[in-house]
Amino acid sequence: MKQPETKPSDMQHLSVAIQRYRPEQDDTPVWQSYQVPYDDSTSVLDALHWIKEHQDSSLTYRWSCRMAICGSCGVMVDGTPKLGCKTFLRDYPQGLKVAALANFPIEKDLVVDMSRFLQHLTTIKPYLIGEPSLVQAGSASAGSDQPSSAALQPQLQSPEQVKRYQQFANCINCGLCYSACPQFGLNPEFLGPAAIALAHRYNLDSRDQGKAERQPALNSKDGVWSCTFVGFCSTVCPKGVDPAAAINQGKIVSTMDGVIQWFSPKQLDATPQEPTS
């Protein structure tokens, strides 16, 4: 990483308190303060790098892209979930406190165990579930040199159809919304903002036929109905996904789903066929 031209010793310093948790010696997290040189371009992630390089090589945190793409550098800054690489020291002239993302078990220092979130992501089947006949045609021709013509049909989408789900497809799985969500904090079984936003994203996709497979999890008590619209998830999302909107639109979908099932008692095990709303 390239440092700015000025020597660190000439730069202004800021006090950065970091919540440390070293499993081999700590039973609970402890705070440690560092004086970090900074200028207008110093991000929280840069500050962590500086501390690791100059003061304490044991400091542990995740990062990769340092440009708000990979979603791995999420931390609490003064109690608010933020991407370390998208948060700048210049905005905290009084100093700042950096802690591990809330609502997740802490593995070490700023590294949390996100497996619960990842489980929830897989629960909602975050991939295109194709039209059954096309899928069959595709798998029948798999391995043969001549795929059937049905399997080769391109699935075209108009710009309008893309626009319907695009916002919800921008998620980078950083988990900030889970740290912002008190309902997830109180009940980790809650599918949570990003997973439900992603379910909504696929349900809105004109190429997808998987809504009936996703709906049971979304309708369940740990699905959309666990949300009380605190709305903080959408405030902290660095990508403008607005997961709270997705969840609450999902409540309408879930209600429609319930009404339709109510009126079709004979088709309980048939796939509910309703237009995506």
Added chain:
Amino acid sequence: MSRKPYQPSMPADWWLKHPAYRFYMLREATVLPLLFFIGSLLYGLYCLSQGEASWLVWLSWLQQPWVMALNGLALVASLFHAFTFFRLFPQVMPLRVGSRTLPAGWMIAGQWFGVLLVFLALWWLLGAYHVIN
């Protein structure tokens, strides 16, 4: 190396810990003065069924300063709740006109316009009532 993850727990006063949570709790707490308002209304209905004397008791009960203060608070609370609700509404039910989504600001303005209409209608009704008497 073996793992020893630290399990954080939610403190009972989690909702005091961040301005965003305090705002949320304030929104939810608007139900409390509204409960009082509904209680007042039910009390009035009951008095109405008990005859004129009891109705007059209710009317004078309503005019006590503390009752007026609580009902005034209920009005402010419901307007505040409407403010938060109207802001959330475009997120829950984005209106699509053709391929475009109606700007949230328009929807919020439209909802306040509805509130204004209701106020004007009430104003007009009360005015008519006073003319009759």
